[in-house]
Amino acid sequence: MVEEPAGSREHAAELNSWVRGLLARVEDKWGVLILGVLAAGGLRYSELGRHLPGVSQRMLTLSLRRLERDGLVTRTVTPVNPPQVDYALTEVGLSLHRTMLVLLGWAKDHEEYIHRSRERFDAEHRGTG
């Protein structure tokens, strides 16, 4: 169906530990979303939560910690009362977000195609069982 680019197939499996290790942590259900929200500007913890419908405090904190640990997000504590904590993207975090937008672009570009593929598949596999 597609021209074979004479690629190294081993490289493909090597991709495993890679994508799993480095990108799975961005894909922990809230990671990418947080990047997306913060891309429009830094926010406080509670504001962030409000922009992510359905997130639990637990997961919000966990995800933020991971992103901070990876140097994608900064955490700034202002010792006032009540305490204030601001989160913002680092340059690297922003660059990852931009890369994710490429993926989002792909998805939008092929939304219709995928939708039709599914309908056809489902139709063909109803009669055939």
Next chain:
Amino acid sequence: MVEEPAGSREHAAELNSWVRGLLARVEDKWGVLILGVLAAGGLRYSELGRHLPGVSQRMLTLSLRRLERDGLVTRTVTPVNPPQVDYALTEVGLSLHRTMLVLLGWAKDHEEYIHRSRERFDAEHRGTG
């Protein structure tokens, strides 16, 4: 930390159902890997399995069905004995794979940065508790 691009923040949350719906299925642990292996040329079911260390027959079949349903992979049955089934990427499947390679590129470019970020974070949070 980063210039605010005056982005629409709502758009970010809208990303939710999107990425979850369309890309999570490619991210079903084996989806991307299968695309990677098939990008070097079509393969039979068993060959595919051999190129994906640790995959179970169950998941291999499930993932392939999903990819086929989405129009990313073709399944061609040759009625010989023993039966032969070949899988290959469609053009759209190949384009998705190329997009994933962009992500892989990002990861490689920032591997060192992330590694150092983690070490620093872990060091700083050992003493502080």
Next chain:
DNA sequence: CCGTATCCTCCAGGATACTG
């Protein structure tokens, strides 16, 4: 306000055994 601590649920995905 900004979290941490606990408990609990749910399901992706592995192991295994069987068929056309």
Next chain:
DNA sequence: CAGTATCCTGGAGGATACGG
């Protein structure tokens, strides 16, 4: 060879309650 059918487990992640 190319799957399907079952059973089973780990761990991601939600709900809730509490603390500085």
